[in-house]
Amino acid sequence: MTSVAGTAASPAISIRNLFVDYFPRRILTDVNLDIPASQITVIMGQSGAGKTTLLRCMLGLKKPSSGSVHILGTDIVRASRRELNAVRKQMGVAFQGGALFSSMSVAENIQLALREHTSLDEKTIQIMTRIKLDMVNMLAAENLMPSELSGGMTKRAALARAIVMDPKLLFFDEPSAGLDPSTAAELDQLMITLKTTLRMTIIVVTHELDSIFKIADHIAVMANGRVIEFGTPQQIIASANPEIQGMLNRKPRENIVDTDAHLRRLVGG
Amino acid sequence: MRAALEKLGAVVLGWLEHTGRTFNLLLLVTVELLQPPYRFYPVVRQMYFIGARSLTLIVVSGLTIGMVLGLQFYNILQRFGSVDLLGAGVSLSVIRELGPVMTALMVVGRAGSSITAELGIMRITEQIDAMDCMAISPSKYLIGPKLLAGLLSVPLLTMVFDFVALFGGYFVGVVMFGVAEGSYVNGMIDTVEWSDVRIGLEKSLIFGLLVTLICCAEGFYMHLTKAGSQGAEGVSSVTTDAVVLSSIAVLYSDFLIEALF
Amino acid sequence: MECNLKSGAGYDLLELSGEVDLQYSPQLREKILGSLRSGAPLLIDLGRVSYIDSSGIASLVEGFQAAKSAKLPYGLLNISSTALQVLTLTRLDKIFNLYTDAAHFEAQL
Numbered sequence: 001m002t003s004v005a006g007t008a009a010s011p012a013i014s015i016r017n018l019f020v021d022y023f024p025r026r027i028l029t030d031v032n033l034d035i036p037a038s039q040i041t042v043i044m045g046q047s048g049a050g051k052t053t054l055l056r057c058m059l060g061l062k063k064p065s066s067g068s069v070h071i072l073g074t075d076i077v078r079a080s081r082r083e084l085n086a087v088r089k090q091m092g093v094a095f096q097g098g099a100l101f102s103s104m105s106v107a108e109n110i111q112l113a114l115r116e117h118t119s120l121d122e123k124t125i126q127i128m129t130r131i132k133l134d135m136v137n138m139l140a141a142e143n144l145m146p147s148e149l150s151g152g153m154t155k156r157a158a159l160a161r162a163i164v165m166d167p168k169l170l171f172f173d174e175p176s177a178g179l180d181p182s183t184a185a186e187l188d189q190l191m192i193t194l195k196t197t198l199r200m201t202i203i204v205v206t207h208e209l210d211s212i213f214k215i216a217d218h219i220a221v222m223a224n225g226r227v228i229e230f231g232t233p234q235q236i237i238a239s240a241n242p243e244i245q246g247m248l249n250r251k252p253r254e255n256i257v258d259t260d261a262h263l264r265r266l267v268g269g
Numbered sequence: 270m271r272a273a274l275e276k277l278g279a280v281v282l283g284w285l286e287h288t289g290r291t292f293n294l295l296l297l298v299t300v301e302l303l304q305p306p307y308r309f310y311p312v313v314r315q316m317y318f319i320g321a322r323s324l325t326l327i328v329v330s331g332l333t334i335g336m337v338l339g340l341q342f343y344n345i346l347q348r349f350g351s352v353d354l355l356g357a358g359v360s361l362s363v364i365r366e367l368g369p370v371m372t373a374l375m376v377v378g379r380a381g382s383s384i385t386a387e388l389g390i391m392r393i394t395e396q397i398d399a400m401d402c403m404a405i406s407p408s409k410y411l412i413g414p415k416l417l418a419g420l421l422s423v424p425l426l427t428m429v430f431d432f433v434a435l436f437g438g439y440f441v442g443v444v445m446f447g448v449a450e451g452s453y454v455n456g457m458i459d460t461v462e463w464s465d466v467r468i469g470l471e472k473s474l475i476f477g478l479l480v481t482l483i484c485c486a487e488g489f490y491m492h493l494t495k496a497g498s499q500g501a502e503g504v505s506s507v508t509t510d511a512v513v514l515s516s517i518a519v520l521y522s523d524f525l526i527e528a529l530f
Numbered sequence: 531m532e533c534n535l536k537s538g539a540g541y542d543l544l545e546l547s548g549e550v551d552l553q554y555s556p557q558l559r560e561k562i563l564g565s566l567r568s569g570a571p572l573l574i575d576l577g578r579v580s581y582i583d584s585s586g587i588a589s590l591v592e593g594f595q596a597a598k599s600a601k602l603p604y605g606l607l608n609i610s611s612t613a614l615q616v617l618t619l620t621r622l623d624k625i626f627n628l629y630t631d632a633a634h635f636e637a638q639l
Contacts, residue, residue, distance in 0.1 A: 061398050085404035093402040099395035113403045116410075118552045120585055124559060127588035131620045165552070166583040197615040 012037040012169060012201040013058060018067035020053050020225075027053045028064070029225045035218075038199040040191060042212050045222030046247065051205045054222065055173060058203070059093060060084050072168065089117060092162030096173040098154035100146035100161070106133070107142045110161045117165070132160040136190065152183035159187065163194065170194065170202045176211045184208075188215050209248065221247070290493070291486040294408065295478075298416055301409035308414070315418030319380040319481070323426060326375050331430040334367060335359065335437020342438075343446055352448050356456030359438030364461055364469045366523070368431040369423075373476035373519045376423055377512055381484035384415060385511035388488025389504040393497070397489070412485045416478065423477025424470055431469070472526055479522060480515045487511035533561050540639055541571035541603070543632070547578035550586035558586060562593035566600055573635045577608030587616060594626060603627075605635045 011034035020028040028050050035041045045051050056062035057069055060076045068075045074087050100109050110129045114120060120128075133139045136156040141149065149157060155175065162170055172191065176184035188211050194200045206212060212219065212233075219236045221229040223243050229236060236244060342358040388411065391397050400407045435457070442448040487507045496503030496510075531554035534545040542565045550558060565572050574590070576582070590606070597604035605627040609617070617623040629635045 056398075059398070059402050061401060088402055088404040091402065093399065095395045095399055097394055099399040101396055101400075102390070102394075112405070116403070116405050118585070120552065120556060121559060123592055124555065124585055124588045127591050128584050131584050131588060131591075131622075135620060164584075166585075193619060197612075197619045 010037065011035055012072060013203070014070045015054075015058070016068045016070075018054075018057060018069065019065045020050075020057065020062065021065045027225055028057070031067070031225075031227050033220055033227055033230065035201065035203060037201050038195065039217035040195055040202040040204060040215050041218045041220065042204045042206060042216040043220045043222060044205075044207060044209075044212055044247070046207060049222040050225040051207075051222055052173070053225075055171065055203075055205050059091070059171065060088065089165060090167050091169045091171065092165065092167035093171045094155070094158040094162040094173065094175070096177065098146070098149075098158040100149075100154060100157055102146050105143050105145055106138070106149070106157045106160075109146070109157065110164050113161075113165055128164065132164050133157075135163070136160045137186070152179050155179060155183075155187065159190070163200075166198065168201060170200050172202065172204045174206050174208075175204060176206065176208045181210075184211060185214075191215055223247075290490055291483060294412065294486050294489065295416070295482050298408050298412050301406055302413045302417070311410075311414035312417045312421075315414045316422050319376060319415075319418050320422035320426060323376055323379045323422075324429065326379055327372060327426050327430050328433050330371060330375055331368075331433035332437045334371060335363065335434030335439075336441045337437075338362060338367070338434070339438035339441030339445075343442055343448070352442075352446075353452040354456055355438070355442045355448050356453035357460035359442070360435055360457040360461050361465065363431055363434045363438070365465045366469075366527075368427050368434065369469050369472035369476055370519060370523050372427040372430045372473060373423060373480055374516055376419075376426065376477070377480050377484070377515045377519070381480050381515055382508050382512050384481065384484040385488040385508045386504055388412075388485060389491045389496075389507050392488065392491045393500060393504065408489070412489060415485055416481050419477045419481025420474060421477070423480065424473040427469065427473035468526070468530060472523060475522060475526070476519050479518045483515040483518055484511045487514065531557070533558060535561055535565060537570065539636065541573055541636070542568070543573050543575060545575045545578070547580075549580055550582040552583065552585050555583075555585040555589045559589040559592060562589060563596055566593065566596050566602060566604075569600070569602070571603035571635075571639055572597060573605045573607050573629070573632060575607040575632075576610065576613055579610060579613060582613050582616065584616075584620070587620065587622065590626070591622065603635070603639055605629050607632060607635065 013033075013035040015031055015033040015035075018028055018031040019026070031050075031054060043051050043054060053062060057064050057077075058071065060079075064077060067077070069077050071087050072090060074083055076084050076087055079087070100106070101112070104112070107129050110132060111125055114125050114128065130139060130142070133142055136159050138153060138156050138160060141153055141157065144153075146154065146157070159172070159175075162172075170191075175187050175191070179187070191202055191204070192215055195202055204212075204215065216233050219229075219231065219233055220227050221236060221239075221241075221244050229239050229241055229244055231239070237248065239245070338359050339355065342355050343352060346352045346354055346358065388397075391411070397407045397411070400410060439453060443450050443453050487510055488504075491497050491503060491507050494503075494507065496506045499506070531546065531548045531550050533547075536543045536545065544561060544565060546558070562572065562574070572593070574593075594604050607629045609628055614623060614628075617626065627635075
């Protein structure tokens with residue numbers, strides 16, 4: 001059975017029968033997923049569920065054992081280096097830790113792709129950089145080095161770098177991890193704006209429930225290397241799958257009934 | 270018994286894979302460097318990093334080694350009453366052997382280790398992945414300039430080392446022990462042949478490439494080794510590996526070149 | 531992208547159509563700055579622009595700056611709603627002089 005999660009309208013990314021083995025473990029098992037264009041799709045799941053591996057397959061950083069990943073019509077698993085790079089110029093990626101180039105200032109980080117891939121005038125590059133920095137509210141940090149940035153600033157600079165080429169697709173790995181609630185909310189709002197105004201397709205990988213339901217148009221839930229559910233936030237909430245319900249309602253820790261048993265757990269013997 | 274054999278097999282296979290990966294990187298970068306756009310500024314920057322910043326170290330160690338050689342040779346030659354050969358002895362050993370080898374080893378310690386650490390950190394913080402995702406080849410952008418700079422800087426540094434070491438020998442022999450200046454210089458000119466200079470130069474080219482290649486590959490492919498998942502500790506362990514491996518590579522290839530040519 | 535520069539009526543009218551992206555914005559930039567160098571006020575008609583990316587916006591901004599320092603009137607005509615959204619996103623909608631009718635621009639000359 002190959003049931004495909006996703007919507008009918010031509011998807012931005014379509015993943016078929018994706019397997020990833022990291023001998024002797026199987027990381028991804030028969031992943032099928034259609035990610036709709038111009039919407040925000042959140043890939044959620046607990047640590048070790050295979051989210052990061054799935055993301056790396058979509059970025060062309062990890063070759064799957066079998067299966068296909070079509071991005072904007074190109075199967076990047078089988079694409080040549082040149083074809084892959086053509087697709088990558090339409091993708092922006094904000095990595096979890098920012099992955100800013102530590103030898104370059106924030107502005108230089110943002111400008112690198114423009115300098116490498118376009119023949120734009122220096123003045124245009126500078127204005128574009130500042131427009132993007134203004135979008136993430138980071139204009140003042142233009143000349144700082146990555147080592148001088150706080151966690152939230154690093155994430156925002158990484159986002160500015162990811163969108164500098166006006167990509168059709170934006171990947172965001174753990175946008176709100178380690179951020180204070182107000183910065184996280186700011187980033188959530190920015191993603192929604194990017195979607196509505198620039199019609200960007202946004203793929204967010206996260207396990208932070210708070211922001212998921214604020215931003216997601218669709219949610220893919222992963223567990224044990226499989227996509228166990230795909231649907232709108234309402235559908236996910238209404239899902240009868242006990243695993244999903246378990247993720248959504250993180251139960252408080254059970255009360256200590258047997259004090260002796262608990263003592264033994266802590267002390268041993 | 271079988272377990273031991275399997276373990277041995279795994280080690281050998283791992284080593285082969287490691288070596289293959291390293292030379293594959295050389296091939297990849299060479300092909301990429303042949304394609305436009307050609308950029309010279311990054312090469313100059315890396316030459317500054319590898320070359321200019323190692324200069325003090327090279328001058329100091331060259332002078333010391335030249336002086337030690339002068340002392341040693343003088344003591345030995347004096348017993349046979351042939352101190353006239355001092356210039357020949359010092360210059361031959363420096364130009365053919367010690368110059369290229371010592372320079373390469375100094376570059377390993379000074380620049381090689383920091384190349385590995387830099388690339389290793391870029392790997393574990395996903396900076397290399399980020400570059401890949403921007404459709405910029407990390408091997409061309411990061412490693413290409415380093416390899417070219419290594420290839421160019423190490424021979425230049427070797428020349429500096431040779432020059433300073435010869436001066437050190439001259440200082441000990443002529444200035445300190447009063448060996449006739451003419452016999453020192455003439456001995457040098459008469460014994461050292463063009464082929465010696467050429468072999469010294471060729472060695473330094475090969476060492477320069479080997480050292481930078483190994484140090485780059487260790488950091489760049491860090492994620493493929495066990496150290497890849499160990500964070501900062503992993504970076505320090507691949508850096509140590511890089512220094513050990515490239516030093517051995519220099520010494521061993523020096524032996525091979527001497528034996529074959 | 532196609533751009534068509536018309537002179538006359540006391541100002542230059544730059545008509546753009548199609549997609550203004552990384553590939554074409556250098557051309558747009560040249561046209562804008564060239565026109566401003568000639569000393570004429572500039573009105574840019576964006577009515578038939580289907581897509582404008584941030585490099586195109588950057589060229590418009592640079593032109594605006596150049597016009598301002600040369601004290602020349604500079605306006606954008608018939609900006610589409612999608613392009614306007616992009617301007618709003620970058621908080622530039624408040625900076626530019628936006629017109630829906632060339633006559634309003636002429637009236638200000």
